[in-house]
Amino acid sequence: xxxxxxxxxxxxxxxxxxxRLRCSPMKGHSxxxxxxxxxxxxxxxxxxxxxxxxxxxxxxPKERFSAEFPKEGPSILRIQQVVRGDSAAYFCASSPSVRPxxxxxFGQGTRLTVV
Amino acid sequence: GEDVEQSLFLSVREGDSxxxxxxxxDSSSTYLYWYKQEPGAGLQLLTYIFSNMDMxxxxxxxxxxxxxDKHLSLRIADTQTGDSAIYFCAVLTTDSWGKLQFGAGTQVxxxx
Numbered sequence: 547x548x549x550x551x552x553x554x555x556x557x558x559x560x561x562x563x564x565x566r567l568r569c570s571p572m573k574g575h576s577x578x579x580x581x582x583x584x585x586x587x588x589x590x591x592x593x594x595x596x597x598x599x600x601x602x603x604x605x606x607p608k609e610r611f612s613a614e615f616p617k618e619g620p621s622i623l624r625i626q627q628v629v630r631g632d633s634a635a636y637f638c639a640s641s642p643s644v645r646p647x648x649x650x651x652f653g654q655g656t657r658l659t660v661v
Numbered sequence: 662g663e664d665v666e667q668s669l670f671l672s673v674r675e676g677d678s679x680x681x682x683x684x685x686x687d688s689s690s691t692y693l694y695w696y697k698q699e700p701g702a703g704l705q706l707l708t709y710i711f712s713n714m715d716m717x718x719x720x721x722x723x724x725x726x727x728x729x730d731k732h733l734s735l736r737i738a739d740t741q742t743g744d745s746a747i748y749f750c751a752v753l754t755t756d757s758w759g760k761l762q763f764g765a766g767t768q769v770x771x772x773x
Contacts, residue, residue, distance in 0.1 A: 579760070579761075581763075586765070587766075588665070588763035588766050589704070589749070591760045594760060602759070602760060604760075639704075649706050649709075650759075651706075655702075
């Protein structure tokens, strides 16, 4: 089991471009969570998805950010028209169940730099 | 919403015990976690405790929970240089299954 795979590990975008971050959950996991870590801060919840459904997007900025987890393929976090303030590490976690005694496994993260 | 607070920095000598503290505000917090993050890496779950427990021990790690004061601590016995990392406290509440609330992290530096 390869673990939660995120790619790319590092992404550089110019202001105004789009950023696409991918997350492949662990095999058998149908729950995916995205978190953002700003420099010197803890992780902040962004969105929780199950296959083809957004369950909780209360942490997502209202504009420019979107997430999906299609029936086939990885979960995608998409940031349109990136700005410098979007520079952060974005982590994806997956779990087999929403039950809290199930560990959510984290990926290595994608470090986005907006120049 | 939930606020999770941690001290930002801890320096400890190799072989000593480290104690990392965390406070939280939501009394409905039911599961409390400690994660370790090494430079450039993801998060590794170290241990977790249910709110109906007050202590959990796992090898060199001891978690203490004071539910009345909403205070959680992680003690690392015989701290090694490989324990140098950022340690995050995180909580899960009954109205937010799947959504972890993290503290800002405590950077632990182990000196020889």
